[in-house]
Amino acid sequence: MIKFNTRSFVRYVHVYQAKKLSKGVIESAATHDLLQWLGFVKQTQSGLVHWLPMGLRTLNKITHVIKYRMNTYGRAHEVSLSTLSPRALWLRTGRWGNSELFKLKDSKGAEYCLAPTCEEEITSLIGAYVSSYKDLPLLAYQVTRKYRDERRPRGGLLRGREFLMKDGYSFDVTKESAIETFNRMNKCYDLIFQDLRVPFVSAWADSGDIGGDMSKEYHYLHETGEDVLMKCTSCESVSNVETCNSYPVKEGEHGGDVDVRYALNKERDTLLCLYYPKGRTLNWNHVKGIMDDDIDLALRETSNDKILEIFSEKYPEDEAMFASVIRVMDCRLNSHSNFPDFPLKQYLKSNFAQLTGESLVDAVHQEICGECKEGSLEAAKSIEVGHTFYLGTKYSERLDGKFMTKDNNEQLMEMGCYGIGVSRLVGAIAQVTRDEKGLRWPKSSAPYEISLCAAQFDSKVEEARDLLSSHADELWIDARDKVSLGRKISQSHCLGIPLCVIVGNKHWPHVEIEVRGRRVSDQWHAKYNQLAQEYQWTMLPASNDAFEKHRVHKNHLSDVAAILLTDM
Incomplete structure (x- = not known):
């Protein structure tokens, strides 16, 4: 267990005390800033951090x-x-x-x-x-x-x-x-x-x-994630947008402008002309699959002009008409789409091939799943x-x-x-579990599972600490002087500690437990119905903005804490 006096606590949460974080500040703060303010990490330079004791x-x-x-x-x-x-x-x-x-x-x-x-x-x-x-x-x-x-x-x-x-x-x-x-x-x-x-x-x-x-x-x-996942409403397959194959709701539905990217096969003697709707993102994984891996992906960031220059080096001017060309048409295009000019002035039809009905672009929300071809795709950031x-x-x-x-x-x-x-x-985890009151760690990753707060550190707090000895490694005690009990509780909640045990004079030998952790199941409730009378354990009514609260006799504090933590 860790007992914090004012000086040691400042080392952990030095900026937190200075900023006196309000609900509005917490809500608008980037998660990385919140982790720094709360003393989990300290960024030294862009992309580099020192790990502090909490973190x-x-x-x-x-x-x-x-x-x-x-x-x-x-x-x-x-x-x-x-x-x-x-x-x-x-x-x-x-x-x-x-x-x-x-x-x-x-x-x-x-x-x-x-x-x-x-x-x-x-x-x-x-x-x-x-x-x-x-x-x-x-x-x-x-x-x-x-x-x-x-x-x-x-x-x-x-x-x-x-x-x-x-x-x-x-x-x-x-x-x-x-x-x-x-x-x-x-x-x-x-x-x-x-x-x-x-x-x-x-x-x-x-x-x-x-x-x-x-x-x-x-x-x-x-919603802040950089990746995009696509899930089918029918077959329920889930894939990254980079590998998700999709089809339009209606084939050939795009009649507007067309973009083209030029590419080469691995021998660099065949020009690939990839046509797809303007504004969509070309998916190189799809192209690779269509060409049976015979594509030089090292050139995928190369400009169209440079691709044509490399291709022309394979054919002297008098042999250019013998060049091999494959045009690949995205299935969203139709004959009325506005295609760009073809890059070659002369070519032999016998060396010219065209593939149609292929999907060349990243999937988007509500298109048809390329796996089952029945369900629609739902996009989600991750x-x-x-x-x-x-x-x-x-x-x-x-x-x-x-x-x-x-x-x-x-x-x-x-x-x-x-x-x-x-x-x-x-x-x-900090990003996806936080809320307007601060961090909200699951038990498995919380720096401490239980905080012990009181207006002042006295014999009652020492007794509560001893009663929680089975949780000693997961117990965090806020023993700061000149800090109000309400502030200690709110800071415990902001740090994301799942349970806050509150010791006061008014209800002793009963203590209160405020639940900050988010439950993944409801197993605790059966234990509550079974043991409430024996443990002198009551669940207190809470207003809409308040935390779930329990009151229990001090002799059963450790058992009740363990029961409440089971689901977090």
Whole structure:
């Protein structure tokens, strides 16, 4: 338990006392500012924070939830890899050129990066130990700091340059067993996010630069989120907008202006002309699927003029008419749509192909689901907090991650990777659970589960503290002088502590409990009906703006606190 006098409390909530936060200030404040005012973190520069005692307790509690499930259900081995990763490994995987890497040199001129993720390091490490199929499967994870040179850090803890991350990696003999591990880890993630007690959704997603052809994201729905999820009203499939395929309510419904993006196949000898409604966002994942992966995505940020210039280099002027061209028409277009001029003056019809009826753009709200083709799509903004990937052999192939099979043949290990943004979770949970009175943590992530408040620290408070000894590690005592009881209670609520135990002279030996936590179930009520008389436990009437209140005899304070916390 922690007892705060005025001086120590100022170290925790130094700005909070100075600002005297009002309801209006709290409501309008950004969540990251609120976390700073309340002494959870202190931002030093954009994207960088110091973790203060309150914030560190929340961070450690979330970490404990994750480690428990990874160790038990996940059956994983915990490791701790070096933060410095040598350039040679990243060159072998082709990721050294990533613009978000923090790079540095040692005194001998050797180059390293600060690891933003550890596929290179873990594959190299496991490859040095695994020699036989008998050594597999294997699953390792760590919870450690990662670094990413974000150009525009934003959202406080949601997108920083230094962050705490849980990253796990699996190694299997076959693709089938690797997918089984991938599915098992998704069930493990379901348990982790259930334990955190904040409603979440999982969605199929784009694997991005990590690689692989199967990935799943975990999200908290919130209007401030940067991601967009689409859910079908019929088949109930949920996917990130980056992977969601959709169709218009009526095919060919767009008769207005048309945008075009030019692209090239991997050999750069075929020009792709991608036509879609002006104002919509071209979805490169859809294009990749249509072209069976034969598209040079390295050029997706390249201008149309530059694409045409690169394409023309493949064909001398007298051979330009023999160029291969594929026009891809989005299914929302029709013959009356206003198409831009075609870029080539001459071409042979035999080298010209056209694909129609394809969906090339990001899905939007109320379009038809591309999976079942029956339901309509509902869009919702969200905050991503976890991501799982089936990687295949992308990294084991490039880093020589091999083993000997039962038949004494060399074979590449099949891999998966599994990430959770631990520090990001602190910001995300704070964001989605806060209200007009401040933070409102679930029990699993609250810095303390119970606060003990009184007008002054006296023998009654000491007795209440002793009666709550079974909650000692989760007990926070506000023993400040010259601070009113009402202010102490409101500050406890603003900090998001689920229960506030109030000790006063008026009702002693009974004490009051104000409930700040949000319930995820209603199990406590059955216990209340069963034990109310024995425990001298009454639920007090509350006005519309007041908190739920209970009064209980001090001898049963600990039991009642435990019952009330069960559902939070």
